[in-house]
Amino acid sequence: MLWPVFHVSVAESKINTLTTAQTQTTQERRDEVLRLNQLGLQQLNQGQFQDSLKSFEQALAIAKQINDTAGIARTFNNMGGVYVNQGEYTKALNSFQRALAIAKQINDKAGIARILNSIGFVYSYMAEYTKALDLFRQALVIRQEIDDTAGVGITLSNIGHIYSYMGEYAKALDFYQQALAIQKQINSTAGVGTTLNNIAAIYESQGEYAKALDFYQQALAIQKKINSTAGIATNLNNIGSTYRNLGQYDKALDFYQQALAIFTQIRNPTSQAVILNNIGVIYNTQGKYAKALDFHQQALAIQKQISDKAGIGTTLNNIGNVYRNKGEYTKALEHYQQSLAIVKTIDDKANIGGSLNNIGTIYDHQGDYTKALDFYQQALAILKQVGNTEGVGTTLSNIAASYNSLGNYADAEKTLFAAIEVFESLRTKELSDDQKISIFEKQASNYRFLQQVLINQNKINTALEIAERGRARALVELLSLNISLNNNNNQTIKPPNIEQIRQIAKAQNATLVEYSIIDEPLRVNSKQEPQISKLYIWVIKANGEIAFKQVDLKSLKTPLTTLVNKSRLAIGAGGRGIKVNPKNGANKKQYLQQLHEVLITPIASLLPNKPQEKVIFIPHDSLFLVPFAALQDKNDQYLITKHTIVTAPAIQVLDLTRQQRQKITGKEMLVIGNPIMPKVGIPPVQLDPLQGAEKEVLTIANLFKTKAITGKDATKAALKQKLSTAKIIHLATHGLLDDPRQRIPTAIALAPTSNDDGLLTPAEILNLKINAELVVLSACDTGRGTITGDGVIGLSRAFITAGAPSVIVSLWAVPDSPTSELMTEFYRQWEKNSDKAVALRNAMLITMNKYPNPRDWAAFTLIGESETVQN
Numbered sequence: 001m002l003w004p005v006f007h008v009s010v011a012e013s014k015i016n017t018l019t020t021a022q023t024q025t026t027q028e029r030r031d032e033v034l035r036l037n038q039l040g041l042q043q044l045n046q047g048q049f050q051d052s053l054k055s056f057e058q059a060l061a062i063a064k065q066i067n068d069t070a071g072i073a074r075t076f077n078n079m080g081g082v083y084v085n086q087g088e089y090t091k092a093l094n095s096f097q098r099a100l101a102i103a104k105q106i107n108d109k110a111g112i113a114r115i116l117n118s119i120g121f122v123y124s125y126m127a128e129y130t131k132a133l134d135l136f137r138q139a140l141v142i143r144q145e146i147d148d149t150a151g152v153g154i155t156l157s158n159i160g161h162i163y164s165y166m167g168e169y170a171k172a173l174d175f176y177q178q179a180l181a182i183q184k185q186i187n188s189t190a191g192v193g194t195t196l197n198n199i200a201a202i203y204e205s206q207g208e209y210a211k212a213l214d215f216y217q218q219a220l221a222i223q224k225k226i227n228s229t230a231g232i233a234t235n236l237n238n239i240g241s242t243y244r245n246l247g248q249y250d251k252a253l254d255f256y257q258q259a260l261a262i263f264t265q266i267r268n269p270t271s272q273a274v275i276l277n278n279i280g281v282i283y284n285t286q287g288k289y290a291k292a293l294d295f296h297q298q299a300l301a302i303q304k305q306i307s308d309k310a311g312i313g314t315t316l317n318n319i320g321n322v323y324r325n326k327g328e329y330t331k332a333l334e335h336y337q338q339s340l341a342i343v344k345t346i347d348d349k350a351n352i353g354g355s356l357n358n359i360g361t362i363y364d365h366q367g368d369y370t371k372a373l374d375f376y377q378q379a380l381a382i383l384k385q386v387g388n389t390e391g392v393g394t395t396l397s398n399i400a401a402s403y404n405s406l407g408n409y410a411d412a413e414k415t416l417f418a419a420i421e422v423f424e425s426l427r428t429k430e431l432s433d434d435q436k437i438s439i440f441e442k443q444a445s446n447y448r449f450l451q452q453v454l455i456n457q458n459k460i461n462t463a464l465e466i467a468e469r470g471r472a473r474a475l476v477e478l479l480s481l482n483i484s485l486n487n488n489n490n491q492t493i494k495p496p497n498i499e500q501i502r503q504i505a506k507a508q509n510a511t512l513v514e515y516s517i518i519d520e521p522l523r524v525n526s527k528q529e530p531q532i533s534k535l536y537i538w539v540i541k542a543n544g545e546i547a548f549k550q551v552d553l554k555s556l557k558t559p560l561t562t563l564v565n566k567s568r569l570a571i572g573a574g575g576r577g578i579k580v581n582p583k584n585g586a587n588k589k590q591y592l593q594q595l596h597e598v599l600i601t602p603i604a605s606l607l608p609n610k611p612q613e614k615v616i617f618i619p620h621d622s623l624f625l626v627p628f629a630a631l632q633d634k635n636d637q638y639l640i641t642k643h644t645i646v647t648a649p650a651i652q653v654l655d656l657t658r659q660q661r662q663k664i665t666g667k668e669m670l671v672i673g674n675p676i677m678p679k680v681g682i683p684p685v686q687l688d689p690l691q692g693a694e695k696e697v698l699t700i701a702n703l704f705k706t707k708a709i710t711g712k713d714a715t716k717a718a719l720k721q722k723l724s725t726a727k728i729i730h731l732a733t734h735g736l737l738d739d740p741r742q743r744i745p746t747a748i749a750l751a752p753t754s755n756d757d758g759l760l761t762p763a764e765i766l767n768l769k770i771n772a773e774l775v776v777l778s779a780c781d782t783g784r785g786t787i788t789g790d791g792v793i794g795l796s797r798a799f800i801t802a803g804a805p806s807v808i809v810s811l812w813a814v815p816d817s818p819t820s821e822l823m824t825e826f827y828r829q830w831e832k833n834s835d836k837a838v839a840l841r842n843a844m845l846i847t848m849n850k851y852p853n854p855r856d857w858a859a860f861t862l863i864g865e866s867e868t869v870q871n
Contacts, residue, residue, distance in 0.1 A: 026066050029062055029065070029066050029068075030066065030068055030071060032059075032062055033059045033062050033063045033066075033068055033071040033075070034071070036055045036056070036058050036059035036062070037055070037056065037059050037071075037074060037075060037078055039055045040052045040053075040055035040056040040059065040078055040082075041078060041081075043055060044078070044081055044082055044085065045190075045226075045227075045228050045229075045230070045231075046227065046228070046229045046230075046266075047085075047229040047230045047233075047262070047263075047265070047266025047267075047268065048266065049082050049085055049086055049266065049267060049268075050267075052082050053079065053082045056075050056078050056079045056082065057079075059071065059075045060072065060075040060076070060079070063075055069102055069105070069106050070102075070106065070108060070111065072099075072102055073098075073099045073100075073102035073103045073106075073108065073111055073115070074099070074111065075099075076095045076096070076098045076099035076102070077095070077096060077099040077111075077114060077115050077118055079095045080092040080093075080094075080095035080096040080099065080118055080122075081118065083095060084118075084121060084122055084125065085230070085268055085270075086267065086268070086269065087125075087268075087269040087270045087302075087305075087306030087308065088306070089122050089125060089126055089306065089307065092122050093119065093122050096115055096118045096119045096122065097119070099111070099115045099118075100112065100115040100116070100119070103115055109142050109145070109146050110142075110143075110146060110148060110151070112139075112142060113138075113139040113140075113142035113143045113146075113148065113151055113155075114139075114151065116135045116136075116138050116139040116142070117135070117136060117139040117151075117154065117155055117158060119135050120132045120133075120134075120135035120136040120139065120158060120162075121158065123135065124158075124161060124162055124165065125270065125308070126307065126308075126309065127165070127308075127309040127310040127346035127348065128346065129162050129165055129166050129346065129347060130347075132162050133159065133162045136155055136158045136159045136162065137159070139151075139155045139158075140152065140155040140156070140159065143155055149182060149185070149186055150182075150183075150186055150188060150191070152182060153179045153182035153183045153186070153188065153191055154179070154191065156175050156176075156178045156179035156182070157175065157176060157179035157183075157191070157194065157195050157198060159175045160172040160173070160174070160175030160176040160179065160198060161198060163175065164198065164201060164202060164205070165310070165348065166347065166348075166349060167348070167349035167350040167353075167382075167385070167386030167387070167388070168386065169202050169205055169206055169386065169387045170387065172198075172202055173199065173202045176195050176198050176199045176202065177199070179191070179195050180192065180195045180196070180199070183195055189222055189225065189226055190222075190226055190228065190231075192222060193219045193222030193223050193226065193228070193231060194219070194231070196215050196216075196218050196219040196222065197215070197216065197219040197231075197234065197235055197238065199215050200212045200213075200214075200215030200216040200219060200238065200242075201238060203215060204238070204241065204242050204245065205350070205386075205387070205388060206387050206388075206389055207245075207388075207389035207390050207425070207426040208428065209242050209245055209246055209426065209428075209431065209435070209439070210428055210430030210431045210435070211430065212238075212242050213239065213242050214430075216235055216238050216239045216242065217239070219231075219235050220232065220235040220236070220239070223235055229262060229266055230262075230263070230266060230268060230271070232262065233258075233259045233262035233263050233266075233268075233271065234259070234271065236255050236256075236258045236259040236262070237255065237256060237259035237271070237274065237275050237278065239255050240252045240253070240254070240255030240256040240259065240278065241278060243255065244278070244281065244282060244285075245390065245439075246431070246435045246438050246439045247438035247439050247440075247441050247442040248434070248435065248438045249282050249285055249286060252278075252282055253279065253282050256275050256278050256279050256282070257279070259271075259275050260272065260275040260276065260279070263275060269302050269305070269306055270302075270306060270308060270311070272299075272302060273298075273299040273300075273302040273303045273306075273308065273311055273315075274299070274311065276295045276296075276298045276299035276302070277295070277296060277299040277311070277314060277315050277318060279295045280292045280293070280294075280295035280296040280299065280318060280322075281318055281321075283295060284318070284321055284322050284325060287325070289322050289325065289326050292318075292322045293319065293322050296315055296318050296319045296322065297319075299311070299315050300312065300315045300316070300319070303315060309342055309345070309346050310343070310346060310348055310351075312342055313339045313342035313343040313346070313348060313351055313355075314339070314343075314351060316335045316336075316338045316339035316342070317335070317336060317339040317343075317351065317354060317355055317358060319335045320332045320333070320334075320335035320336040320339065320358060321358065323335065324358070324361060324362065324365070329362050329365055329366060332358075332362055333359065333362045336355055336358045336359045336362065337359065339351070339355045340352065340355040340356065340359065343355060349382055349385065349386045350382075350383070350386050350388055350391070352382055353379045353380075353382035353383040353386065353388065353391060353395075354379070354383075354388075354391060356375050356376075356378045356379035356382065357375070357376060357379035357380075357383070357391070357394065357395045357398060359375045360372045360373070360374075360375030360376040360379060360395075360398060360402075361398060363375065364398065364401060364402055364405070367405075369402040369405050369406050370406075372398075372402045373399060373402045373403075376395055376398050376399045376402065377399070379391075379395050380392065380395045380396065380399070383395055389422060389425065389426060390422075390423075390426060392422050393419050393422035393423045393426075393443075394419075396415050396416070396418050396419035396422060397415075397416065397419045397446055397449070399415050400412045400413075400415040400416040400419060400449070400450075400453070401449070403415060404449075404452075404453055404456075409453050409456050409457050410457070412453045413450065413453050413454060413457065413459075416446060416449060416450040416453060417450070419446055420443075420446050420447065420450065420469075423443040423446060426439060426443075427439055427440065427473070429477075429492070433474050433478060433766075436473070436474040436477070436790075437474050437788055437789075437790045437793060440473060440474065440788070440789050440790060441788055441789055444470060444789040445519075446470075447466055447467070447469060447470025447471075447789075448470070448516065448517075448518055448519065450463075450466050451463045451466050451467055451470075451516055451518065451536060452518055452534075454466065455536065455548075455550065460538070460546070460548040461498045461546060462498075463536070463548075464498065464501065464514065464538045464540075464546065464548075465495065465496070465497060465498055465501070467514055467516045467536070467538070468495050468496055468501065468514070468650060468651055468652060469495035470789060471618075471620070471649065471650045471789055471790070471791070472649040472650035472652070472653055472789075472790050472791050473495070473789075473790065474790045475649060475650070475653060475790055475791060475797060475800070475801065476493055476495075476650065476652050476653060476656065477492075477493060478801045479653065479656040479657070479660070479800070479801065480493040480656060482660075482801065482803060483656060483659050483660055483663070495652065496651060496652050496655070498546070500655075501540060501546075501651055502540065502544040502546070504651055504652070504654055504655045505540045505541065505542050505544065505651075506542055506543070506544065507655070507658060508542070508614070508616060508654055508658070509542050509614070510542060510613070510614035510615065510616045510646070511539060511540070511541050511542065511606070511607060511608055511613070511614070511615050511616070512538075512539070512540040512616050512618065512651055512654075513537065513538070513539055513540075513603065513607075513615060513616065513617050513618065514537070514538045514540070514618040514620075514651060515535060515536070515537055515599070515617075515618065515619055515620045515623050516535070516536040516537075516620050517534075517535055517536075517560065517620050517621045517622070517623070518533065518534040518535070518536055519533065533552065533553055533554050534550055534551065534552060534553060535550065535551040535553055535560070535598065535599075536548070536549075536550050537549045537550070537551065537599075537602060537603055539603050539606040539607070540651075541606070547603070547606050549602040549603055551598055551602055553598070556594075556598070560598070560622060561621075561622040563591060563594055563595060563598075564595065564622045564623065564625050564626055565622075565625075566591045567588075567591035567592055567594075567595055567626075567627070568625060568627070568811075568812060570588040570590075570591050570592075571588055571592075571627070571630065571812075571853065571854050571855045571858070572588075572853065572855045588854075589632060589636070592630055592631055592632040592854070593631075593632045593633070593634065595626060595631050596631040596632055596633055596639065599623070599626065599628075599631065600631055600633070600639060601633070604633075607642075607643060608643070611641070611642055611643060611644060611841075612644055612838055613643070613644065614643075614644045614645075614646055614835075614837055614866060615643045615644065615645055615646070616645075616646040616647065616648055616654065617645065617646070617647050617648075618647075618648055618649070618650060618651055619647065619649075621787060622787065624649075624783075624787050624791070624792050625784070625787075625811060627811055627812075627854060627858045627859065627861075628645050628647070628861070629645055629841075629844060629854075629857075629858045629861070630854035630858035638848075638854070638858075640841055640844050640845065640848075640858070641845065644835075644837045644838050644841045644866075645837065645841065645861070645862075646837045646861075646862050646863070646864075646866050647861050647862070647863050648863060648864060649790070649791030649792070649797075649863075650791070653791075653800075653864070654864070654865075657800065657805040657806070657864040657865045658805070658865055660803060660804075660805040660865075661773060661805035661806070661865045661867070664727070664771060664772065664773045664805065665771055666724070666725055666726045666727035666728075666771040666772045666773065667725060667727050668706070668722065668725045668726050668727060669700075669701070669704040669706045669726070669727065669728050669730070670709075670719070670722045670723070670726035670728065670729045670730070670772070671697045671700055671701045671704075671706065671707075671708040671709065671730045671732075672697065672708070672709045672710070672714045672718070672719060672729075672730070672731050672732070672733070672750070673690070673693045673694055673696060673697030673698075673708060673709075673710055673714065673730075673731070673732035673733060673778075674689060674690045674691070674693040674694035674697070674710050674711070674714070674732065674733065675710065675711065675712075675714030675715070675733055675749065675750050675751035675758070676711055676712045676714070676751040676752070677689060677733075677734065677749055677751075677758075678749055678750070678751070678752040678757055678758035678759060679752075679757075680736065680742075680744050680749075680759070681739075681742040681743065681744050682742055682743050687734045687749055688734075690732070690733065690734070690816055691816070692816035692817045692819065692820035693732035693733060693778065693816065693819075693820065694708075694710055694732075695820055696732045696778065696819070696820035696823050696824055697709075697710060697730065697732050698710075699820075699824045700730060700823065700824060700827050703824075703827050703828065703831070704728075704827075711751065712751050713751070714733070714750055714751045715750055715751045715752075715753050715756075715758070716750050716753075716756055716758070716760055716764075717753065717755075719750065719760070720768070723768060723769065723770060723771070723772075724769065724771055725771070726770075726771065726772045727771075727772050727773055727774075728772055728773070728774050728775075728776070729770070729772045729774070729775045729776070729804075730776045730778065730823070731748055731775075731776065731777055731778060731779065732778040732779065732819075732820075732823065733748060733749045733750065733778075733779050734748075734749035734779055734780060735747075735748060735749070735777060735779030735780040735781050735782040735795065735810070736748075736749060736759070736780075736781075737780075737781045737784060737785070737794075738785070738786075745759060745761050746761060746762055746785060746794050746795060747759035747760055747761045747762075747795075748760040748777065748779060748782070748795065749779075762785075762793075762794060762795055762797070762798035763798075765795065765798035765799055765801075765802050766798050766801055766802055767802075768802045768803075769802070769803060770799065770802045770803035770804045771803060772803075772804055773804070773805055773806060773865070773868065774804065774805075774806045774807070774808070774836060775799045775804040775806070775807045775808070776807070776808045776823065776826075777795060777796070777799075777807065777808065777809045777810065778808075778810075778814075778819060778823050779810065779814075780810060780812070780813035780814055781810060781811075781812060781813055782794075782795045782796060782809040782810050783795075783796050783809030783810055783811045783860075783861060783863070784810075784811065784812075785797070795809065796809045796863055800863065800864060804864070805864050805865040806836055806862060806863070806864040806865045806866070807862075807863050807864060808826075808836075808840065808860055808861070808862050808863075809860065809861060809863065810859040810860050810861075811859050811860075811861060812855070812859050814855075814856075814859045814860075815855065815856055818847060818850075818851045818856035818857065819856075819859075821847055821850070821851075822843055822844065822847040822856075822857055822860070823843075825842075825843040825846050825847060826839055826840055826843040827839075828843075829842040829843050829846075830868075834867070834868040835866050835867060835868065836862055836865075836866045836867075836868065837862050837866035838866070840860065840862050844857045844858065844860075
């Protein structure tokens with residue numbers, strides 16, 4: 001993060017008693033000195049450093065001519081401010097010391113305090129924090145003596161600044177809050193903006209990211225209001241750092257680049273280096289190591305040029321991170337040790353802790369676990385002391401990794417539980433849904449790792465609890481909030497324990513199958529591609545029995561993700577209404593049987609014998625894309641012929657969708673299909689009409705004795721108008737998957753109007769109040785999206801969150817005519833059997849007779865509740 005740019009204030013001009021003629025001439029020239037100083041400060045505040053320096057040099061020349069001692073001191077002080085912002089600390093100290101000598105000579109207490117404050121700033125930038133703190137304290141005493149309220153506020157903030165650098169966040173926050181109270185009292189807009197930024201930085205360091213963003217945004221608004229160019233750039237950088245901590249790397253990069261452009265324009269090398277370093281961190285996280293090294297090296301060159309010790313220490317550490325992730329451990333260790341030596345000289349506790357932790361990771365990777373533990377424990381003590389929450393969590397995870405490697409599973413388990421509790425404390429209620437999802441992605445490996453440690457100790461049930469604790473947490477919180485009768489209920493919903501999991505299986509009257517893909521050997525801090533080696537499978541029967549199987553995936557000739565993708569490609573898929581040609585049948589059969597061998601065969605004897613009895617699959621990672629219905633056994637039988645299939649992102653979600661179902665009061669059928677298609681992409685192209693979709697909705701509407709909405713009438717407005725009374729919502733149209741290059745969002749295509757583009761996105765769906773028990777998305781790819789630890793982020797999740805306890809969605813781009821027949825048959829079967837999952841199974845079996853290729857009948861899956869609401 002960046003701290004505020006250096007600011008200096010102008011003291012009131014003191015006028016000596018002279019003769020009338022002299023007073024007039026001299027007064028005018030003193031006024032000119034004051035005016036030039038004020039102009040220079042304005043230019044400094046806007047980042048115009050060269051112009052600012054010229055104004056101060058003109059002021060200095062005039063002040064010397066008229067022997068304006070106070071003006072000379074003031075101007076030297078202000079010139080020092082320019083040098084600080086340019087990273088020329090030696091020149092800055094020289095200017096400030098000359099100003100201080102004059103101020104002491106004329107006993108200008110206000111000037112002395114101001115200059116002591118300025119010198120303190122230089123030492124803080126040079127990472128000589130003890131000297132800086134001593135100078136700020138001297139300035140504070142003087143300002144309190146002369147009742148300089150504004151000066152007291154500035155100095156309190158500066159002392160807070162030093163405590164922040166030293167990692168003493170509680171002390172820093174106390175000083176900042178004292179400063180903020182004074183700045184608000186005296187209406188110092190610039191001071192309030194600066195202090196709000198500093199408070200935000202403390203919250204960011206402590207992992208309170210929602211609070212940090214709130215304070216940064218307040219600070220940014222003030223900096224824009226007062227047109228502080230450097231202040232704006234500082235806040236943009238800091239907002240970027242918070243998004244980086246939340247795992248929202250694209251957002252972070254955007255803010256960094258905005259900030260870098262400004263600091264490059266105003267030639268502020270210190271801040272340029274900070275942001276170049278930050279951009280390097282993003283590229284390292286994304287695995288773009290060459291780019292990361294390039295940006296870190298640019299930053300390092302600048303920091304060495306301006307003797308920025310703290311910056312050099314940070315950048316060397318980050319370069320070490322890149323080499324570690326590349327597997328070049330010797331180089332990484334060398335950079336970590338250089339970094340540690342520097343940050344120790346300036347007593348930068350937070351970075352000392354970070355460097356010690358990182359050195360530990362190298363010894364861990366090299367198999368020297370005892371030495372790794374020693375460094376981790378040193379790091380942990382320091383990171384706890386300075387209150388670096390995320391750093392504490394990371395180091396605890398690393399300690400657990402070493403214990404695990406030593407076979408000390410009990411200590412690994414205990415430490416990982418502690419790490420998870422720390423990480424979960426970062427996922428506060430104030431974060432938005434997307435922030436909760438992204439920050440969890442950074443932490444998800446800890447839950448997989450803990451499952452591995454628990455299974456090593458044969459703690460099967462506890463491992464299942466952790467598997468549940470590590471998935472769909474943001475969705476669970478949203479559903480819980482929506483279901484609560486009191487929407488102000490702030491109680492955190494806890495993940496289910498083993499007895500609650502059993503009760504959910506009983507309430508569903510189904511067999512639950514939960515998968516976890518485990519990568520070994522797992523190192524939490526490593527960005528290298530993990531080697532997936534095991535699949536954990538839990539089977540929870542309706543009677544409460546729990547069985548566990550694990551599958552060794554190392555024998556697969558291809559990674560599991562690749563196998564899933566090949567099976568989908570072998571089936572053959574295109575856009576709805578587009579003719580598709582599947583690959584040869586031998587490949588299709590081979591891949592579907594391979595998947596069956598991995599996912600189903602190990603647990604086949606544990607699944608129900610009666611086809612009508614439900615099996616609810618809880619996939620993980622790439623398994624969300626598996627067409628479970630189409631998996632084939634050795635006898636070429638599809639899984640759908642033997643079982644009724646439902647899916648869900650987590651076991652706990654099933655409990656919540658069941659509660660949602662009980663609140664449904666909708667009565668009517670809402671059928672929308674084949675709208676006048678919107679235009680999408682660059683350049684805009686109108687989507688093709690879907691005649692099969694129109695036939696589908698007309699037939700379904702006739703079954704329910706209602707009217708289908710089609711063509712130009714099939715708009716968002718028409719959907720929203722009937723939403724509150726609809727019991728069933730059926731949408732037969734194009735489904736779109738996010739394509740940033742073409743600027744196509746994930747969306748359901750509806751008829752455009754003069755008020756909207758016709759694209760119903762997940763963000764809009766989340767704001768709808770759905771009162772229907774079932775939403776059917778008879779369109780392409782409606783069950784797909786970004787796969788995260790929170791499940792698939794897309795249309796299906798949005799509809800469930802908005803209130804639908806059941807959704808039927810597709811896993812690929814479905815063909816028009818077979819889909820039309822499948823959907824029509826689904827409703828016919830539903831009239832005969834009130835269970836939606838049974839109806840979908842029967843419709844698939846009937847459609848299969850006419851269209852034997854799984855592409856034509858196996859794309860759709862039911863997510864959530866299968867039982868029908870009885871009105």
